[in-house]
Amino acid sequence: MxxxxxxxxxxxxxxxxxxxxxxxxxxxxxxxxxxxxxxxxxxxxxxxxxxxxxxxxxxxxxxxxxxxxxxxxxxxxxxxxxxxxxxxxxxxxxxxxxxxxxxxxxxxxxxxxxxxxxxxxxxxxxxxxxxxxxxxxxxxxxxxxxxxxxxxxxxxxxxxxxxxxxxxxxxxxxxxxxxxxxxxxxxxxxxxxxxxxxxxxxxxxxxxxxxxxxxxxxxxxxxxxxxxxxxxxxxxxxxxxxxxxxxxxxxxxxxxxxxxxxxxxxxxxxxxxxxxxxxxxxxxxxxxxxxxxxxxxxxxxxxxxxxxxxxxxxxxxxxxxxxxxxxxxxxxxxxxxxxxxxxxxxxVQEINKLREDTRVWNNRIITPGTELLPVRGETLEIEAEFQLDTADEFGLIVRKGTKEKTIIGYNVGNQTLFVDRTQSGRTDFSKDFPVVTKAQMKPKNRVIQLHILVDRSSVEVFGNHGETVLTNQIFPDLKSQGLELYARGGNVKLQTLRIHRLKSAWQ
Incomplete structure (x- = not known):
């Protein structure tokens, strides 16, 4: 002693x-x-x-x-x-x-x-x-x-x-x-x-x-x-x-x-x-x-x-x-x-101060496969509403690159919201990092609502107006800025999609 x-x-x-x-x-x-x-x-x-x-x-x-x-x-x-x-x-x-x-x-x-x-x-x-x-x-x-x-x-x-x-x-x-x-x-x-x-x-x-x-x-x-x-x-x-x-x-x-x-x-x-x-x-x-x-x-x-x-x-x-x-x-x-x-x-609502460009899509049918969106970015705010149809799974792929992607998806059969970062970029520094995180979340009147914040090294997903939340770090290449919609096993209706580009708070 x-x-x-x-x-x-x-x-x-x-x-x-x-x-x-x-x-x-x-x-x-x-x-x-x-x-x-x-x-x-x-x-x-x-x-x-x-x-x-x-x-x-x-x-x-x-x-x-x-x-x-x-x-x-x-x-x-x-x-x-x-x-x-x-x-x-x-x-x-x-x-x-x-x-x-x-x-x-x-x-x-x-x-x-x-x-x-x-x-x-x-x-x-x-x-x-x-x-x-x-x-x-x-x-x-x-x-x-x-x-x-x-x-x-x-x-x-x-x-x-x-x-x-x-x-x-x-x-x-x-x-x-x-x-x-x-x-x-x-x-x-x-x-x-x-x-x-x-x-x-x-x-x-x-x-x-x-x-x-x-x-x-x-x-x-x-x-x-x-x-x-x-x-x-x-x-x-x-x-x-x-x-x-x-x-x-x-x-x-x-x-x-x-x-x-x-x-x-x-x-x-x-x-x-x-x-x-x-x-x-x-x-x-x-x-x-x-x-x-x-x-x-x-x-x-x-x-x-x-x-x-x-x-x-x-x-x-x-x-x-x-x-x-x-x-x-x-x-x-x-x-x-x-x-x-x-x-x-x-x-917090103050995020509005960072929005510098907004794109809006309404009433689109997403068929099996992936659909590349004409928006790229490393700092995005995404608001989406999906109406269930025949798809087994659907969602968005963010920070997409040649060999990198982070999947934000919903499994209809399991009623599960998930974030898959197993291919998100650098994952080799820890065996505990490349994982899929998930949470039970039931649809509201057959609708799944997502509010997503994407930054250079993180993804925050707010499901059904903030009732279910998943926060995960990611470490993709700076060039990995693609954004896609996807559906598997059938169709899903995209009722509304708003994508806001966010400017840096440090400039």
Whole structure:
């Protein structure tokens, strides 16, 4: 144990020296890459260089969306976790800022959240409002700490009384998500603790009391639970009805293998969460949607984003000088489908700002085989409605090249929406990458609706207006930009097809 402590001390001192010698200027981070590398996302967020994973501290404050994220300032592999930082006025165009929180003598800065302390409950702001970050300090053990900013998130001061929640003797004890609970007049924290979550409360963000836990006999338990989230949503079409949604990620043990996310719908009484839900509800059926977090302080909207990657191969994806990207931001709602509560996700409407050309087709019969469309592109938004006919399978082929293609299809007999990336481009870096991901999805009045976002290295598929979602990375050649419709075993009617070219958010 003494040797381990000595080694950790040396590593921490080395990290601190590196951080002290790095630039401390508060100007924007210069973008030196041009954002034109082969697999560089053109409208999904990625850092200019180095490693990135979980979104952290998402908050809307004084007209800015803040995106903090797990970041290694020194390389493109996981390690030296700090909080990177970017801001946006519209969730589309991001401005990079210097690292916000760096590792210290309590350890690396793991995931966490940021809240607007509107009434200065913390006492940090002299009666005014400000931002408070609640995060995990990961050293010899995982503990919860706080920091505060008086200048709109540009500079941060770590609380001298950290940690505010010492580790109770658990190996995995991390990822605090905090919100203000109107019904109790307290701050509530949901925290990942092994294969369950714990709830704490506070009146001042400094002193926390344990309340309850959830998950011992609920949900999937194939791995460690991480990055929990608790929020309330109205139920569409049911005036006055609201439900609480508890989202929690799991690694390994996700529905598509490796990392994944599940959610529970139920009630929260200010102390404990309960659910009558049977079975497991998955957030996303693709391989690459993990560590989701909502932006706090967005009245009238609930928006989240996720790390678009999977721990099975996250450190091996063929990107440089950066590694890691975020999903496109999604607006959330809740509806009842066949008596079950379903979380609905749709791309935020701000995507309209990126549309620069739109083509529309209506009422066409797609016969067996493939039909090349007169549209090519590496950054596309596709909206399609298919009416079932005699086809056994149908869909679209995107990022088509001489030897590459990604298939987004629907199997009528199995009522399954799927994404096949086995021939999508570079797949040789991991045996877990070339797969077909799929999800059960029933037609609505014999119609299948698809909303698809295609970028240089990703495909996000929203089925039946966001009730079923699949998110997957792909790494095709830049020249693979073909787009096709296809049908097998019979005909399908294409009721409507809209294709929008999307311009880069970085230019």
């Amino acid at each position: 003494g040797t381990r402590r000595a080694l950790m001390s040396i590593l921490l001192v080395t990290a601190l020296l590196l951080s002290w010698t790095s630039s401390e200027v508060k100007a924007d981070v210069k973008n030196e890459t041009g954002y034109q590398e082969a697999y560089r996302p053109q409208y999904h967020f990625s850092p200019p260089k180095n490693w990135m994973n979980d979104p952290n501290g998402l908050v809307y404050y004084k007209g800015e969306y803040h995106l903090f994220y797990q970041y290694n300032p020194y390389g493109n592999q996981w390690g030296h976790m700090s909080w990177g930082h970017a801001v946006s006025k519209d969730l589309i165009r991001w401005r990079h800022l210097p690292v916000a929180l760096k590792e210290d003598d309590l350890g690396m800065i793991f995931s966490g959240s940021v809240v607007v302390d509107k009434h200065d409950t913390s006492g940090f702001f002299g009666g005014k409002s400000g931002l408070v970050a609640i995060y995990t300090s990961a050293g010899e053990s995982q503990q919860q700490s706080i920091a505060y900013s008086k200048d709109d998130g540009r500079t941060w001061h770590k609380y001298k009384g950290n940690p505010v929640i010492p580790n109770p003797g658990l190996k995995d004890f991390r990822d605090p998500k905090v919100f203000w609970d109107d019904q109790t007049g307290k701050w509530v924290m949901v925290l990942a603790a092994g294969d369950r979550v714990m709830f704490y409360s506070s009146t001042n963000l400094r002193n926390w009391s344990y309340m309850s836990q959830f998950g011992a006999d609920q949900g999937a338990h194939g791995g460690v639970w991480e990055c929990p989230e608790l929020f309330q949503l109205p139920v569409e079409g049911h005036p006055g009805e609201k439900k609480w949604v508890l989202q929690v990620d799991i690694n390994p043990g996700g529905i598509a293998g490796g990392s994944g996310g599940q959610y529970f719908v139920g009630e929260f009484d200010g102390k404990k969460f309960t659910t009558q839900q049977k079975g497991i509800k998955w957030v996303d059926f693709g391989k690459d949607f993990y560590a989701t977090q909502t932006w706090s302080n967005t009245p009238g909207r609930l928006i989240w984003v996720a790390w678009m990657n999977n721990w099975q191969y996250a450190q091996d994806i063929p990107t440089s000088p950066w590694r890691g990207a975020m999903s496109f931001p999604r607006e959330l709602s809740l509806k009842k489908v066949n008596g079950e509560y379903v979380l609905v996700q749709k791309p």
